[in-house]
Amino acid sequence: MEHSDRSIDKETVLFELGDGIRNCAQLMVTCLVDAIYPSVGISAVEVLEAQGITVEFPSDQTCCGQPAFNSGYWKDARAMARHTLDVFSVTNGPIVVPSGSCTDMIVHQYTELLKDDAEYLAKAQDVAGRTYEFTQFLVDKMGLDDVGARFRGRAAYHSSCHGLRGLNLREQPRVLLSHVEGLKQVELPCSEECCGFGGLFSVTMSSISGSILERKLDNLEESGADLLLGNDVSCLMHMAGGLKLRGTQIEVKHISEVLNTHD
Amino acid sequence: MTNLTFYERTRDALEDPTVNQAIRVGARRFVSHRASTVSGLPEMDSLRDRARVIRAETLNKLDVFLAEFADNVELNGGRVFWAKNADEANDYVVKLAAARGVRHVVKSKSMVTEEIELNHALEVAGVRVIESDLGEFIAQLAGERPSHIIAPVLHKTRGEVGKLFEEELNVAYTEEPIALNDIARSHLRDIFLSSDMGISGVNFGVAESGTLSLVTNEGNGRFCTTTPRIHVALMGMERLVPTFADLGTMLPVLEISATGQRLTVYNNLLTGPRRSGEPDGPEELHVVILDNGRSDTLASEVAEILYCIRCGACLNICPVYQSIGGHAYGSVYPGPLGSVLTPTLMGLEQWHELPHASTLCGACKEICPVRIDIPSLLLRLRDASSKANHSPVWIRTLMRIYSIVARHPKLFQLGMRFASVSSRLFAKEDWLNRLPPPLNGWTDHRNFRALAKKSFGQQWAERRSTEHTS
Structure with a gap:
């Protein structure tokens, strides 16, 4: 397979941020990637950099507040949302997030959460307008379909629900994966069905969560995949933990890790 | 209904392989029927949009439409009774039955009568009540409640139905659907003819004409509402459409979403x-219009749940419903719709687990014929529930601490370091197979990934300092 030079010419202006700053994106790495899967963040940065994007990482970022929001602690979630907005509202340019659910939280839930707070609502609207999930950024914002990756494997892609239904992330990851040399995409039966994670639900109603997980893993085994991919490490961690407990040898990776592999 | 807790009911449901399997097969069959019908119907999306507008307009002026509807029912020669709550509704029907010397009642399927437990009220008063919808008939014979709002015995296999008929109706065992249907049919025929009162629900009341729209697949609804000398229709006060023409939108949307049929077999007006x-x-026709918490719901932040037209699609598609079935919810209305409606109508204190019985995957919102944002309503109830301190102390404490720490980046990073070191202490090759309570729920069903040795933040800082020194 022949690849054209996909990376952006240094002179190409994808987005202009004033003061001569261009093609620079902010990384919101998410708390789970930061603490548990840092290699996902590193991969995302390297993929972006390979495409000519300068990546900045505002170091005061912590958690978007989704865990508190989803479990009904909106007061606590609001506090975390305000902190995240304080960190990112002073930045410029697109904000890239390697997670569909955290992106959905920022893009769709912050405005609901802060609707009675004019100051932060304005910040939320600004930040929401320039926040993108990682594959959404590559495909929709940058117009890419091929990042020049090579990875051998039979991959099943799990579309995590918040990205799928909240951000309509259907084609973006698949388009990128279809251009990965050596990678065969296999269809995951019932691919749009939830994996059962659900945040704290996985702990408080763990037996229901576990029962949904079993069905997902059965489907995964049936698909013949040796690699499970997704764009939300929360769901991936849940499924990887289930595979580990089963003793099933299926590798689990975030899509950025595959897109950052060239061997 | 039951003294078991939500968790006990869930455990029982998950441990029953027959129920589990029957529900999943049944629910998925509905989903695939609907999907195949919708795939041949490009106008479905615009029909759903229109249906949503009709529901919104109806609820915006519900008082006006209710008055119009009631006036027209009475002009047509019917009686209207406004019931504030279950007791008032039951009382009216029981007294009516007594006044008219009613001994036998035959019923068509109605979730509202389940909500107010009308059968029980009538039976206590010495009136015999027979359910005539096949599924409800089976549930009644088994002494169970419906586990699904349109398919009451979704949880039962046909073998179980065969055994039940054998025991209760004294017939030879069969598990052939047509034979089973014939048994119920011949059993019910005399009941239809000998009942003094027929009780039905209402799918839609038409405000401009006082018409009751009733949808069934078995013809029992028509029998119940025309053969006995008295027909009593019970209707939730939100179940109106303004005009006859609106039925042209609402009926196909309801029927396709419920069973995948372009048109249900019996559409009664x-x-x-x-x-x-x-x-x-x-x-005689008596229409009982039931409030039972609906006025309060209409004024609440989850008013949108009253758009619901009871098609059951959100139950069928829900991964939680597919795992535990309808009975585990413990409420009359199960599934995503029930997890909003039940705490709203019956009280959050008693039903505070239900809004949490969801992964928030959004499949319900995606399939809902009137596009109710069920996940958002569940979240609002979760917020209300935490404000009322219904949720476990450890979660409340955890969230409070987490939110404080998350506002102090240095503290956050320190906390993560601590969590990293302690998780790695117990991990074997990055994985823990047991977490301490209250987090042990996680490791009951999956291993836990230890935190990374170096966080992304640390790695980023090192990367930057290398760049600067090089």
Whole structure:
């Protein structure tokens, strides 16, 4: 397979941020990637950099507040949302997030959460307008379909629900994966069905969560995949933990890790 | 209904392989029927949009439409009774039955009567009540409640139904659907003919004409509402459409979403009791319009749940419903719709687990014919529930601490370091197979990934300092 030079010419202006700053994106790495899967963040940065994007990482970022929001602690979630907005509202340019659910939280839930707070609502609207999930950024914002990756494997892609239904992330990851040399995409039966994670639900109603997980893993085994991919490490961690407990040898990776592999 | 807790009911449901399997197969069959019908119907999306507008307009002026509807029912010769709550509704029907010397009641399927437990009220008063919808008939024989709002015995296999009929109806065992249907049919025929009162629900009340729209697949609804001399229809106060023409939108949307049928077999439009010169129909029609918490719901932040037209699609598609079935919810209305409606109508204190019984995957919102944002309503109830301190102390404490720490980046990073070191202390090759309570729920069903040795933040800082020094 022949690849054209996909990376952006240094002179190409994808987005202009004033003061001569261009093609620079902010990384919101998410708390789970930061603490548990840092290699996902590193991969995302390297993929972006390979495409000519300068990546900045505002170091005061912590958690978007989704865990508190989803479990009904909106007061606590609001506090975390305000902190995240304080960190990112002073930045410029697109904000890239390697997670569909955290992106959905920022893009769709912050405005609901802060609707009675004019100051932060304005910040939320600004930040929401320039926040993108990682594959959404590559495909929709940058117009890419091929990042020049090579990875051998039979991959099943799990579309995590918040990205799928909240951000309509259907084609973006698949388009990128279809251009990965050596990678065969296999269809995951019932691919749009939830994996059962659900945040704290996985702990408080763990037996229901576990029962949904079993069905997902059965489907995964049936698909013949040796690699499970997704764009939300929360769901991936849940499924990887289930595979580990089963003793099933299926590798689990975030899509950025595959897109950052060239061997 | 039951003294078991939500967790006990869930455990029982998950441990019952037959129930589990029957529900999943049944629910998925509905989903695939619907999907195949919708795939041949490009106008479905615009029909759903229109249906949503109709529901919104109806609820915006519900008082006006209710008055119009009630006036028209009475103009047509029917009686209207406004019931504030279950007791008032039951009382009215029980007293009516007594006043008219009613001994036998035959019923068509109605979730509202389940909500108010009308059968029980009538039976206590010495009136015999027979359910005539096949599924409800089976549930009644088994002494169970419906586990699904349109398919009451979704949780039962046909073998179980065969055994039940054998025991309760004294017939030879069969598990052939047609034979089972014939058994129920012949059993019910005499009941239809000998009942003094027929009780039905209402799918839609038409405000401009006082017409009751009633949808069934078995014809029992028509039998119940025309053969006995008295017809009593019970209707939740939100179940109106303004005009006859609106049924042209609402009925197909309901029917396709419920079973995947383009048109249900029996679409009944009942306008008033029998008029002079008409050969059939009941002598009396009574319409009981039930509030039972709906006015309060309408004024609440989850008012949108009243858009619901009870198609059951959100139950069928829900991964939680597919795992535990309807009974585990413990409420009359199960599934995503029930997890909003039940705490709203019956009280959050008693039903505070239900809004949490969801992964928030959004499949319900995606399939809902009137596009109710169920996940958002569940979240609002979760927020209300935490404000009322219904949720476990450890979660409340955890969230409070986490939110404080998350506002102090240095503290956050320190906390993560601590969590990293302690998780790695117990991990074997990055994985823990047991977490301490209250987090042990996680490791009951999956291993836990230890935190990374170096966080992304640390790695980023090192990367930057290398760049600067090089």
